[in-house]
Amino acid sequence: MSRINYDSMSDIELKQYFLKHRGDEAAFQAYLDRINQRPRRIVASPNDPDFDDKVQAAIRQKLEAAKSSGQQANTALETTDQE
Structure with a gap:
């Protein structure tokens, strides 16, 4: 093996x-x-007065990055299919 x-x-x-x-x-x-x-990556400490806003912003950023990388993958597949 x-x-x-x-x-x-x-x-x-x-x-x-x-x-x-x-x-x-x-x-x-x-x-x-x-x-x-x-x-x-530390987004915010629990005692940070803007904790909720910073965490929500980090989540939005992560979702946008995932969405754009998914769109790039779909575009690459579409290009390959056309060849």
């Missing part, structure tokens, strides 16, 4: 692989290690 190189997978590929192979503990650990290596 060949050993799988999780490091060569993109974040999305590793996540998809883990979801398909839930019994693969090494894949799960590799996924957790990768996520834990990401820097954490």
Whole structure:
């Protein structure tokens, strides 16, 4: 049996692989290690008087980024389909 190189997978590929192979503990650990290596962005501290506004703004920003990356992926697929 060949050993799988999780490091060569993109974040999305590793996540998809883990979801398909839930019994693969090494894949799960590799996924957790990768996520834990990401820097954490602090939006606001609990004592911040603008806490709610800052959290809502961060959520909106994340949703817009996800929406635009989804639109870019759809555009790329449409371009590929036309070729």
